[in-house]
Amino acid sequence: MVLAILKSLARVLSTIISTVIAFLIYGWRPRNPVPPVQNSLLLMSGTTLARKIRNREITSVEVLKAYINRIQEVEPIINAVVCDRFDEALKEARYIDKVLDSGNVPAYYSREKAPFLGVPFTTKEAFAHKGMTNTSGLVSRKNMLCTKDAAVVARMKEAGAIPIAVTNCSELCMWYESSNFIYGRSNNPYDARRIVGGSSGGEGALHAASGTPIGIGSDIGGSIRMPCFFNGIFGHKPSSGIIPNFGQFPMATGKRNDFLSTGPMCRFAEDLEPMFRVLAGEEGLSKLKMDTTVDLKSLRYFTIVDDGDAGYCSRVSQELRDAQAKAAKYIEESLNVPVVKTMVHRLRLSLPIWSAMMSKHGEVSFTDLMTDGGPQVYPAWELLKWVFQLSNHTLPAIGLGIVEKFDEMMMSKDLQERLCKASDKLRRDFEELLGSDGVLLYPSHPKVAPYHNSPLFTPMNFAYTGIFNMMGFPVTQVPLGLNADGVPLGVQVIALTHNDHLTMAVARKLEEAFGGWKEPV
Numbered sequence: 001m002v003l004a005i006l007k008s009l010a011r012v013l014s015t016i017i018s019t020v021i022a023f024l025i026y027g028w029r030p031r032n033p034v035p036p037v038q039n040s041l042l043l044m045s046g047t048t049l050a051r052k053i054r055n056r057e058i059t060s061v062e063v064l065k066a067y068i069n070r071i072q073e074v075e076p077i078i079n080a081v082v083c084d085r086f087d088e089a090l091k092e093a094r095y096i097d098k099v100l101d102s103g104n105v106p107a108y109y110s111r112e113k114a115p116f117l118g119v120p121f122t123t124k125e126a127f128a129h130k131g132m133t134n135t136s137g138l139v140s141r142k143n144m145l146c147t148k149d150a151a152v153v154a155r156m157k158e159a160g161a162i163p164i165a166v167t168n169c170s171e172l173c174m175w176y177e178s179s180n181f182i183y184g185r186s187n188n189p190y191d192a193r194r195i196v197g198g199s200s201g202g203e204g205a206l207h208a209a210s211g212t213p214i215g216i217g218s219d220i221g222g223s224i225r226m227p228c229f230f231n232g233i234f235g236h237k238p239s240s241g242i243i244p245n246f247g248q249f250p251m252a253t254g255k256r257n258d259f260l261s262t263g264p265m266c267r268f269a270e271d272l273e274p275m276f277r278v279l280a281g282e283e284g285l286s287k288l289k290m291d292t293t294v295d296l297k298s299l300r301y302f303t304i305v306d307d308g309d310a311g312y313c314s315r316v317s318q319e320l321r322d323a324q325a326k327a328a329k330y331i332e333e334s335l336n337v338p339v340v341k342t343m344v345h346r347l348r349l350s351l352p353i354w355s356a357m358m359s360k361h362g363e364v365s366f367t368d369l370m371t372d373g374g375p376q377v378y379p380a381w382e383l384l385k386w387v388f389q390l391s392n393h394t395l396p397a398i399g400l401g402i403v404e405k406f407d408e409m410m411m412s413k414d415l416q417e418r419l420c421k422a423s424d425k426l427r428r429d430f431e432e433l434l435g436s437d438g439v440l441l442y443p444s445h446p447k448v449a450p451y452h453n454s455p456l457f458t459p460m461n462f463a464y465t466g467i468f469n470m471m472g473f474p475v476t477q478v479p480l481g482l483n484a485d486g487v488p489l490g491v492q493v494i495a496l497t498h499n500d501h502l503t504m505a506v507a508r509k510l511e512e513a514f515g516g517w518k519e520p521v
């Protein structure tokens, strides 16, 4: 009882502080959204660009130049790109154009083998690209360059896509605002006073600003879905174990590698599936049912409006509740099926379950990751240095290092075990509810993109996305238009493991009604 009162008090206080401080610091500044797109090439899906390049309606060089110019135009506002390879990329585009013009196209450039031939792509900087940085915002890794490509980068290149740049992340990819002491902070293209999310935050912002057609992120607590939500684009966190995570820093080890999912980020729903196929490869696809035609009318639909208001997270805002209700209503009316409002009570334990599972399966401590083979890092000492602006580490990273030290004090082994069992039970609850033909709508986050730094006061809000990493389920993040302030709304679409084809099909359906990604205005 006392605990409950304290918890509500803490939540009210954190809400007031975050709202008031954020308003005082940012509220009066201009929104400064990115300028409107002039070049129509920037408003085409990756799939369309690939088709037009192959049919020689446009050239790969034209497309690359359009995107490079756009990046140069929006970077002063969003600060999302941290390392580029524009010159090499243009050379590669020229070569592809020459081969296509010659009419003598080799088998490895066929439509089947190279579905994205000549289309530019980006990834979060945590993915290794030969010759580019791989720091994940850790200052001690500042001048390191990759010696090889991450598995998914290699697959995209094989599919004919051309890497043009890598994008900003939070320090060590463990925070939902993308800011660090190497590259600074990224800004939301709809409203530069707001966060881009994290950890794939630079990636989310660059897409929303039309600076890239297709991209890749990774997600262990919402790092694909939160940036996609805050920036109003599509993203897919695949079923666990389908797309290889190999070649990113930091690399998840042991069971945590099952919690981490690598997946596509894009503005147009039609790009999700072809990208997903490239990233999954034959081996990944063999576990799935991607080739079955989805009959949307024959699926069962559910909606859960919040986590039962367990108190760890902010309350889900009314505008997001309304947006989710509108999505449910659209499904009901357009498909003539019921969308059942339900509740899974163990969702109240989302945050404790995520924390217990992560610490049970943590082989490398976060402090060791901060150290990264260099001199030992002491989080409390870093905190003191941070106060005097002498630390190389961001406040969230230092905080996580400190929390980790107290982890054993806060959670006994016994409690940890009980929470891990609760995680299994929660998975069974969902299995009973959804079966092989059920789809669930669930909030992506309690609030739309907040002002910079305010996540410090609402650190647990990622639990809305994080819980599905522990379940291993596929989740597609779907944009649902903009709110009255021109900031993106959205929802998560969830199915059971290996039903990725269902969530992506529902994403395409919702795009029809809600218009998917919207240009910042």
Ligand SMILES: *[C@@H]1O[C@H](CO)[C@@H](O)[C@H](O)[C@H]1NC(C)=O
Residues within 6 Å of the ligand: 139, 140, 141, 390, 391, 392
């Ligand atoms: C921060 O990192 C740089 C580069 O690795 C190093 O030279 C400097 O000593 C570090 N500063 C602190 C306070 O640790």
Ligand SMILES: CC(=O)N[C@H]1CO[C@H](CO)[C@@H](O)[C@@H]1O
Residues within 6 Å of the ligand: 128, 134, 144, 145, 146, 147, 148, 149, 150, 247, 248
């Ligand atoms: C996968 C990969 O190439 N990672 C590299 C990141 O950068 C360091 C420093 O150069 C390399 O040692 C890693 O191999």
Ligand SMILES: CC(=O)N[C@H]1CO[C@H](CO)[C@@H](O)[C@@H]1O
Residues within 6 Å of the ligand: 079, 081, 082, 083, 182, 183, 184, 185
């Ligand atoms: C604000 C800031 O530090 N921006 C940097 C982002 O990264 C690029 C490329 O490394 C730098 O040129 C910017 O100065």
